[in-house]
Amino acid sequence: MTLEQLRIFIAVAEREHVTQAAHELHLTQSAVSAAITALESRYDIKLFDRIGRRIALTDAGRTFLQEARAILIRANDGEAVLSDLADFRRGELAIAASQTIGTYWIPRVIQAFTASYPGIRVTLELGNTEFVAGRLCDGAALIGFVEGPVDDPRLSVDRLFDDELVLVTAPADPWLAIGGDVAERLNAARWVLREKGSGTRFALEQALAHYGLVADDVEVALELPSNETVRTAVEAGAGVTILSRMVVEGALATGTLVHVPLALPGRSFNGLRHRQRYFSQAAAAFVDLARPGPFDSSSGRATG
Numbered sequence: 433m434t435l436e437q438l439r440i441f442i443a444v445a446e447r448e449h450v451t452q453a454a455h456e457l458h459l460t461q462s463a464v465s466a467a468i469t470a471l472e473s474r475y476d477i478k479l480f481d482r483i484g485r486r487i488a489l490t491d492a493g494r495t496f497l498q499e500a501r502a503i504l505i506r507a508n509d510g511e512a513v514l515s516d517l518a519d520f521r522r523g524e525l526a527i528a529a530s531q532t533i534g535t536y537w538i539p540r541v542i543q544a545f546t547a548s549y550p551g552i553r554v555t556l557e558l559g560n561t562e563f564v565a566g567r568l569c570d571g572a573a574l575i576g577f578v579e580g581p582v583d584d585p586r587l588s589v590d591r592l593f594d595d596e597l598v599l600v601t602a603p604a605d606p607w608l609a610i611g612g613d614v615a616e617r618l619n620a621a622r623w624v625l626r627e628k629g630s631g632t633r634f635a636l637e638q639a640l641a642h643y644g645l646v647a648d649d650v651e652v653a654l655e656l657p658s659n660e661t662v663r664t665a666v667e668a669g670a671g672v673t674i675l676s677r678m679v680v681e682g683a684l685a686t687g688t689l690v691h692v693p694l695a696l697p698g699r700s701f702n703g704l705r706h707r708q709r710y711f712s713q714a715a716a717a718f719v720d721l722a723r724p725g726p727f728d729s730s731s732g733r734a735t736g
Contacts, residue, residue: 433471435507438500440467441479442572445497448480448487505571509710522551525714528564528573529556530580530631531659532595533701536678538577541722552714560630568706574715576704577722579676580631590703592723597635597699599692600680601672614694615643622653622671624662631699632659636674639696663689 443453444464454464472479479493489497511523525545529538534556542554557567561580567573569586582589601607601621610620618640625647626633637647653671656662659679666673667688674696683689703719705711 433474435504437467437471438504440464441471442497442500442504444468444480444487445489445493445500448489450487501571505709508571508574523712523714524553524555525575525712525718526573527554527556527575527577527718528567529558529577530561530564531558532579532632532676532679533577534558535659536676537701538722541718544721545718549714549717554718560627561634562629565704568704571706571709574705574709574712575718577701578631578704579699579701580634582702582704586707588705588707590705590719591700592703592719593701595699595701596677597639597674597696598677598680598684599639599672599674599694599696600666600684600689601692602667602669603687603690605669605672607672608690608692615645618643619645619650622651623647624654624656624665624671624673625652626659626662627655627657632662632675635697635699638699639674639694642697 440453440457440459443457444450447453447456450464450468451461454461457464468479477492478490479496480487481490508524508526527538527542535558538556542556546552546554557563557573559567561578561582564573564576564578565582565584565587568576569584576587577592579595607617607621610617612620623636625636633647640647640650654662654665656665659675662673663675663679663683665671667683672692680689680691684691703722705715
């Protein structure tokens with residue numbers, strides 16, 4: 433059994449799809465299938481059920497998945513130790529980030545990091561806050577960056593900097609002409625929301641709660657899986673939403689969205705790490721680069 437076989441097995445098991453796993457691993461489908469077949473043949477055990485074009489983990493496969501992840505975590509930690517001993521000359525740093533910080537902040541941090549440490553290969557996965565926490569707990573990522581709350585005793589949460597939330601809608605939205613107090617106007621709006629489990633959805637729910645409203649009780653026009661689809665839908669007149677200023681800055685500048693002044697609760701962008709995993713010097717250096725200060729949307733830079 434090799435570490436490469438374990439990586440392939442985990443990728444296939446998590447996706448229950450050979451082609452998708454091959455794409456993520458940058459391998460051919462035949463190479464992935466051969467690795468799984470080699471494992472099953474060597475130990476004379478069935479790890480997957482093949483049902484037409486679909487595959488599913490067997491009971492043995494689910495049990496082995498836990499052990500495979502644990503082995504790979506230890507191997508990755510060992511590699512991180514060697515990378516530290518080699519003074520960052522080579523190694524890999526796996527990062528997971530929720531969509532706002534992962535799309536609008538972390539790419540510039542990766543660029544700065546790889547310029548300083550070209551021997552370290554950085555990989556990035558994007559998902560919502562729940563996804564990021566899960567990737568750290570599974571050992572698939574060493575560092576996580578999220579904008580939502582995380583309450584997991586296995587994870588350490590490090591506040592990095594604050595984010596500004598804004599209420600926006602299309603310039604021609606008839607809702608802009610509605611009168612009444614703040615709560616009445618918010619309750620009269622049609623809302624475009626992110627999916628549950630995202631930090632942006634949690635922030636919007638907190639903002640509504642601040643004005644005595646419950647997200648499940650307001651009129652929801654659309655529930656969408658990314659900040660960009662939410663922003664695009666609102667630009668098209670689907671309703672109102674609350675997003676990070678990072679996400680809507682360009683649309684506000686071009687006039688496809690308007691900012692509706694509203695006092696909103698603040699939120700922070702946080703770094704995550706697993707308390708029981710070795711935290712390499714490379715990981716610590718990356719987090720330091722991601723900790724510059726509040727985002728300056730006018731310049732696209734961080735300020736101290």
